[in-house]
Amino acid sequence: MNSRATVGEMLRQHGVSRRGFVKFCTATVTAMALPPWLGAAMAEQLSKGPRPSVIYLSFQECTGCFESFMRSFSPTIEHLIFDVISLDYDDTLMAASGDASESAMATAMKDNFGNYILIVDGSIPTGASGACCTAGGRSAEATLREAAKGARVILAVGTCSAFGGIPFANPNPTHAWPVSGIVGDKPIVNVSGCPPIPEVITGTLLQFVTTGQIPDLDEYRRPKAFFGNSIHDRCYRRPFFDAGQFAKTFDDEGARNGWCLYELGCKGPTTYNACATLKWNGGTSFPIESGHGCLGCSEPNFWDKGSFYEAQSTAMWGREGESQRKPLAEFAGAAIAAGAVLGVASAGAGRLRQHEREKK
Amino acid sequence: MRLTDIAVRVEDGAPIAAAPERNGGLGGGVTAILAEIAAGLERLTIAGNTALIDLRSLPLSPDDREELRLALGHGEVTATLEAQGISTLRETAVAGVWWTEHRDQEGALTAELLDIALTPPILAAHPSDVVMAAAALRRRLGTTSPPGSPVKGAA
Numbered sequence: 001m002n003s004r005a006t007v008g009e010m011l012r013q014h015g016v017s018r019r020g021f022v023k024f025c026t027a028t029v030t031a032m033a034l035p036p037w038l039g040a041a042m043a044e045q046l047s048k049g050p051r052p053s054v055i056y057l058s059f060q061e062c063t064g065c066f067e068s069f070m071r072s073f074s075p076t077i078e079h080l081i082f083d084v085i086s087l088d089y090d091d092t093l094m095a096a097s098g099d100a101s102e103s104a105m106a107t108a109m110k111d112n113f114g115n116y117i118l119i120v121d122g123s124i125p126t127g128a129s130g131a132c133c134t135a136g137g138r139s140a141e142a143t144l145r146e147a148a149k150g151a152r153v154i155l156a157v158g159t160c161s162a163f164g165g166i167p168f169a170n171p172n173p174t175h176a177w178p179v180s181g182i183v184g185d186k187p188i189v190n191v192s193g194c195p196p197i198p199e200v201i202t203g204t205l206l207q208f209v210t211t212g213q214i215p216d217l218d219e220y221r222r223p224k225a226f227f228g229n230s231i232h233d234r235c236y237r238r239p240f241f242d243a244g245q246f247a248k249t250f251d252d253e254g255a256r257n258g259w260c261l262y263e264l265g266c267k268g269p270t271t272y273n274a275c276a277t278l279k280w281n282g283g284t285s286f287p288i289e290s291g292h293g294c295l296g297c298s299e300p301n302f303w304d305k306g307s308f309y310e311a312q313s314t315a316m317w318g319r320e321g322e323s324q325r326k327p328l329a330e331f332a333g334a335a336i337a338a339g340a341v342l343g344v345a346s347a348g349a350g351r352l353r354q355h356e357r358e359k360k
Numbered sequence: 361m362r363l364t365d366i367a368v369r370v371e372d373g374a375p376i377a378a379a380p381e382r383n384g385g386l387g388g389g390v391t392a393i394l395a396e397i398a399a400g401l402e403r404l405t406i407a408g409n410t411a412l413i414d415l416r417s418l419p420l421s422p423d424d425r426e427e428l429r430l431a432l433g434h435g436e437v438t439a440t441l442e443a444q445g446i447s448t449l450r451e452t453a454v455a456g457v458w459w460t461e462h463r464d465q466e467g468a469l470t471a472e473l474l475d476i477a478l479t480p481p482i483l484a485a486h487p488s489d490v491v492m493a494a495a496a497l498r499r500r501l502g503t504t505s506p507p508g509s510p511v512k513g514a515a
Contacts, residue, residue: 023482282469
């Protein structure tokens with residue numbers, strides 16, 4: 001692909017009108033929770049500039065994150081690849097294989113050194129001298145270190161890449177690490193989730209392409225535009241939580257009436273993501289709307305926090321030695337009581353965390 | 361096969377109940393939006409500033425949305441834009457307020473906005489597109505632009 005052509009030129013080549021592109025940008029900025037009037041400005045800005053080179057690396061992962069990326073409704077992956085970015089390497093999507101594909105990556109890295117966007121999904125295993133994940137005769141760690149050198153920014157897509165995810169969970173047999181555990185000298189933006197919401201992946205990418213700036217991040221390096229609110233705070237079942245109305249089982253009267261799923265293990269109060277607002281499958285619904293509590297998949301170490309079906313209070317304990325969650329433990333103790341008391345304590349924990357975030 | 365090819369049925373009876381103990385009359389959210397619209401219309405009148413309100417970013421219940429729709433009513437003009445999917449720009453009964461829905465090529469709603477403007481800006485042709493269109497017509501006619509014209513490369 002010609003990465004030097006401007007976006008405007010690419011649009012004309014593909015028969016996309018200016019209005020169509022303004023519309024695309026408007027949908028994108030609203031998906032990013034940015035002011036909608038930025039859509040026209042974004043279209044104007046993007047049209048003038050060249051398409052940035054993007055290199056997408058997959059390591060120890062299930063390809064769920066890439067599947068999610070492929071399922072973006074707004075913008076669609078086709079829009080992104082053909083109109084906005086130059087996807088120069090992606091071993092899942094590209095037709096080339098073997099030496100041809102490795103050569104494509106080397107060329108993209110050389111031609112765009114210092115300017116390309118590196119997207120990584122999957123954790124990086126360091127055990128067994130990196131033998132747990134290799135491609136082209138190189139370990140994941142070696143590939144990441146080399147690719148990171150010329151990257152302008154690294155997007156760690158998915159909880160495995162951002163926080164280690166399932167491979168990082170106890171007992172971590174492959175000695176897996178998140179990207180931030182390997183690369184320390186480049187800006188990293190974590191787009192967590194198992195998988196992340198497709199529009200959050202594409203939205204974060206577009207926000208960087210449009211502005212050239214790292215978006216505002218939270219303490220886990222996640223874009224605040226998408227991870228600034230808890231699921232609980234934006235949940236349509238919140239009024240039932242506030243009223244102390246909780247489903248006790250998945251098939252009781254409360255569940256049928258759409259009451260709060262807190263007592264069934266919903267981790268919404270301490271999970272920060274955009275599921276309750278952007279939703280999934282083109283805005284169709286999200287897990288809580290389908291009757292299942294939030295698993296907390298966008299938070300660090302969510303696999304090691306106990307049962308998904310126990311109430312929040314019993315699932316807040318982090319991994320041994322981890323300090324960031326300890327303040328929540330006292331809330332867990334209070335919350336173990338029952339019913340609405342549980343809910344109030346959890347809300348307190350969430351608020352405490354929000355307060356801590358704001359202080360920072 | 362695309363995701364949209366998979367038949368998905370959204371049940372009407374999904375557990376999206378109204379908030380408990382809802383009071384009658386306009387919801388607080390609808391009143392706040394109407395106040396924002398009023399302020400936007402005043403800015404449009406005084407300074408000519410247009411504004412957009414993103415309806416999908418607001419925590420509106422289905423009841424709130426219907427109340428807002430009824431409060432704004434239907435105006436005289438509906439415009440349809442066919443660009444990367446169908447968009448509908450419908451004037452409301454409140455002059456200067458347009459209810460805009462953008463859909464993608466699969467018909468999925470990608471943005472829903474209240475456009476506060478005399479005419480929604482996206483309907484207007486872009487000046488540089490007009491220049492290119494004039495140049496294309498000149499080429500087709502085999503004529504040149506008059507001196508001083510911004511249209512280049514004709515004939």
